[in-house]
Amino acid sequence: MPQRHSAHRAALGSVAIVLAALVLAAPPAAAETVRPFDEARQDPSFLKFRTALLAALKRGDTAAVARAAAPNVKLGFGGNDGRAQFRRYLAGDRKMHGKQAARLAADYRGWLRWVLLHGGGFSKDRRSFVAPYPNAYEWRMPNCETKPRPASRVCALDPHARAYVIGRDIPIYAGQSSQSSVVARLSYRLVELDKHVIRRMKDGRRVRLWSRVKLEDGRRGWIRPIQYYAATGHRLRAVKQGGRWRIAYFLAGD
Numbered sequence: 001m002p003q004r005h006s007a008h009r010a011a012l013g014s015v016a017i018v019l020a021a022l023v024l025a026a027p028p029a030a031a032e033t034v035r036p037f038d039e040a041r042q043d044p045s046f047l048k049f050r051t052a053l054l055a056a057l058k059r060g061d062t063a064a065v066a067r068a069a070a071p072n073v074k075l076g077f078g079g080n081d082g083r084a085q086f087r088r089y090l091a092g093d094r095k096m097h098g099k100q101a102a103r104l105a106a107d108y109r110g111w112l113r114w115v116l117l118h119g120g121g122f123s124k125d126r127r128s129f130v131a132p133y134p135n136a137y138e139w140r141m142p143n144c145e146t147k148p149r150p151a152s153r154v155c156a157l158d159p160h161a162r163a164y165v166i167g168r169d170i171p172i173y174a175g176q177s178s179q180s181s182v183v184a185r186l187s188y189r190l191v192e193l194d195k196h197v198i199r200r201m202k203d204g205r206r207v208r209l210w211s212r213v214k215l216e217d218g219r220r221g222w223i224r225p226i227q228y229y230a231a232t233g234h235r236l237r238a239v240k241q242g243g244r245w246r247i248a249y250f251l252a253g254d
Contacts, residue, residue, distance in 0.1 A: 031216050032153045032190040034137050034164055038119035039129075046129055049238065049245035050116055057113050062090040065112070070241070074249035086250070100203060111234040112250060118166070118229070120236075127240045128248075134164040135235040154231075157192050159254055162231035163211070165189045165223070172221035176210045183221035191215070191228070 040047045049068070056064035066087035075081050075089065088096070090112075092105035120131030121140060130136040144155035154162065168187040173180040176197055195212035208225040215221070234252040238245050 030153075033188050034134055034190055035188045036119050037121060037133050037136075039121045040119075042122065043126060043129075045240070046122075046238065046245055054113065054116055057109055057116075062087055062109075065090055065109075068245075068247055069250075070239070070246040070248055073247050074251060076251045077253060086247075103203070111252075112236070115234050115236050115250070129238045129245075131236045131238075132229060134229050134231070135233075138231065153190050153192075157190075159231045161192050161194060163191050163193050163228040164231075165191060165228050167227060170223065170227045172213055172215070172223055174221060176222050180222070183219055184215060186213075191223075193228075193230075194220070 040050055053065060053068055056062075056068075066083055069083050069086050071083050073081060073083055073086050075086060089108050090105060092101035094101045097104050115131050118132035119136070120129055120133050121136035122129050123140075130139045138154055141152060141154060142150045144150060149155055165186045165188055169185045170187065171178075171182045172184045172186060174183050175181075192214045193211045194214045196208050197210040198206050198208055200206055210222045211225055211228070213221055213223050232252060232254050234250070236250045237248045239248045240246075
């Protein structure tokens with residue numbers, strides 16, 4: 001009897017060694033590229049809506065931008081929603097933000113413009129448009145809880161660690177300097193971020209200076225935040241209601 005148990009333990013030990021070897025020898029995750037796409041021209045009514053929004057932002061007409069939103073437009077996860085609040089964010093709310101109101105409003109308008117300029121896509125029924133394009137890519141994916149699980153790395157990465165390189169041949173540096181050696185050059189790649197260098201500015205803002213990318217093969221390097229879109233970044237959804245397009249949400253975070 002003891003011999004049988006010893007043989008069984010030895011067999012289990014061999015299996016464990018083989019499994020460990022397989023894990024160590026497992027190939028790195030496949031790189032996932034998400035190239036820019038913009039379906040706006042597929043619906044002239046939406047293209048006209050977006051063009052008018054961008055024109056209103058350019059001339060600083062916050063009232064016109066606010067009118068493009070649904071009355072109950074969602075602006076975040078704290079309950080401060082609605083068209084009136086949207087206009088306050090666009091124009092600057094001194095009661096809420098004091099001396100920082102003008103700067104925060106300019107940043108807010110800047111993010112809205114950035115989102116509108118970076119593509120996006122329609123829902124299957126053509127009654128919704130989501131922007132920017134990385135968010136539309138995720139929005140149209142199958143639910144990560146479905147079986148079999150989608151192969152996309154979107155399902156493997158935490159939303160706060162997930163980002164999309166915006167541009168071609170973007171350098172990933174060995175250090176937090178553009179003078180550092182280049183670890184890799186990425187084009188429109190879905191990447192994992194695992195660390196950030198943040199500086200507190202004199203006006204109280206916390207600004208990301210660099211973010212560290214973990215590549216599929218385990219190498220790490222640094223990228224400027226301006227060169228990627230974070231999965232929890234600003235995003236917009238417009239819906240067609242009663243023949244008119246309206247902003248249903250413009251928000252960031254989760």
